Amino acid sequence: MMAKRKHNFNAGPGALPMAVLQTVQRDLLDQGGHGLSVMEMSHRSAAYAPIIDGARAAIGELYDLPDTHEVLFLQGGASLQFAMVPLNLGSGGAYVNTGVWATKALKEARIIGEAHEIWSSAAENFGHVPGPEVALAVPEGAPYLHFTSNNTIYGTQWDHVPPADAPLVGDLSSDFMSRPVDVTPFDLIYAGAQKNAGPSGVTVIIARKTVSRRFGGDERTPKILRYATHASQDSMFNTPPTFAIYVVGLVARWVQAQGGLEGMARTNEAKARLLYEAIDRSPGFEGMARPDSRSRMNVTFTTGDKARDAAFVQRAEALDMIGLKGHRDLGGLRASIYNAVPMASVEALVDLIRSV
Numbered sequence: 001m002m003a004k005r006k007h008n009f010n011a012g013p014g015a016l017p018m019a020v021l022q023t024v025q026r027d028l029l030d031q032g033g034h035g036l037s038v039m040e041m042s043h044r045s046a047a048y049a050p051i052i053d054g055a056r057a058a059i060g061e062l063y064d065l066p067d068t069h070e071v072l073f074l075q076g077g078a079s080l081q082f083a084m085v086p087l088n089l090g091s092g093g094a095y096v097n098t099g100v101w102a103t104k105a106l107k108e109a110r111i112i113g114e115a116h117e118i119w120s121s122a123a124e125n126f127g128h129v130p131g132p133e134v135a136l137a138v139p140e141g142a143p144y145l146h147f148t149s150n151n152t153i154y155g156t157q158w159d160h161v162p163p164a165d166a167p168l169v170g171d172l173s174s175d176f177m178s179r180p181v182d183v184t185p186f187d188l189i190y191a192g193a194q195k196n197a198g199p200s201g202v203t204v205i206i207a208r209k210t211v212s213r214r215f216g217g218d219e220r221t222p223k224i225l226r227y228a229t230h231a232s233q234d235s236m237f238n239t240p241p242t243f244a245i246y247v248v249g250l251v252a253r254w255v256q257a258q259g260g261l262e263g264m265a266r267t268n269e270a271k272a273r274l275l276y277e278a279i280d281r282s283p284g285f286e287g288m289a290r291p292d293s294r295s296r297m298n299v300t301f302t303t304g305d306k307a308r309d310a311a312f313v314q315r316a317e318a319l320d321m322i323g324l325k326g327h328r329d330l331g332g333l334r335a336s337i338y339n340a341v342p343m344a345s346v347e348a349l350v351d352l353i354r355s356v
């Protein structure tokens with residue numbers, strides 16, 4: 001029987017591709033003829049090895065990973081990376097503050113040592129990110145420049161990688177696997193999987209091996225908080241989130257089948273264009289992010305009135321569209337149109353916007 005599915009605009013955990021869910025369902029009781037579920041396998045078994053290796057390889061292929069970089073699967077969400085980055089790369093990092101998550105990363109780094117806020121759009125309610133013309137003043141000797149490529153709450157997204165003399169660290173949690181990214185200038189990319197890449201419980205890391213293979217930090221840093229610990233043990237220092245990694249592998253293969261990151265980006269752009277056009281043309285709605293910073297992942301908009309926004313959410317829910325209430329820090333409305341949200345869901349939302 002075909003399951004009745006909602007139009008899922010949740011910000012995270014978000015929609016997963018139908019084809020992936022069907023594979024999970026098919027494999028759930030008997031993974032690959034082994035007579036048990038992937039959740040019941042030993043992470044060190046011969047049955048599980050191709051699953052984690054395959055997930056790692058699929059991400060490597062998507063990002064055309066050079067030999068200088070590697071993929072790790074960690075736990076603790078993107079939030080743990082706010083601490084692991086300064087613990088491993090050193091204090092004195094430079095932070096571009098484009099929203100709540102960037103602020104949290106900065107605050108965590110300041111618990112560990114010094115950290116510099118070198119740019120902020122807080123005064124404009126985080127409605128935009130720096131354009132390519134903005135020269136970011138990274139203090140001399142800063143071990144890294146940290147930025148958040150997509151700001152889930154505010155619906156803003158970088159269109160470029162910040163040019164900087166320092167190595168880059170990127171929180172790509174909410175646009176990972178949604179468009180091509182050249183990983184070469186990055187010392188570290190991290191992404192909680194639960195938006196585009198899989199279920200919650202695993203954080204995907206792409207690290208420069210000189211960072212992940214050699215720990216140069218304070219020796220009092222617990223082993224579990226060192227990239228080198230995880231890298232030297234192929235992300236099996238302790239029991240990894242085996243099920244989440246399995247699903248991430250399936251999602252990465254699904255993205256490959258959509259034409260890889262280029263194909264995915266084309267579809268995501270088409271979905272976002274359709275939605276922003278409907279918002280811009282409607283007299284009843286306005287976009288919340290500055291047009292030059294608009295995200296292709298999280299579309300923030302409003303009627304300009306709290307009660308009307310709430311009424312819109314209710315009308316949408318009656319039509320099986322969920323997750324449209326804006327984040328409590330910003331208010332308004334938000335449609336998260338991650339990779340797995342089909343064009344048909346965006347069209348349904350656009351129809352509703354046009355009818356208001």
Ligand SMILES: Cc1ncc(COP(=O)(O)O)c(C=O)c1O
Pocket residue numbers: 012076077078079080101148150151152153171172173174192
């Ligand atoms: C950009 C960004 N960074 C970090 C986080 C925190 O992620 P986690 O809940 O995996 O710690 C989120 C969560 O929504 C996010 O959107």
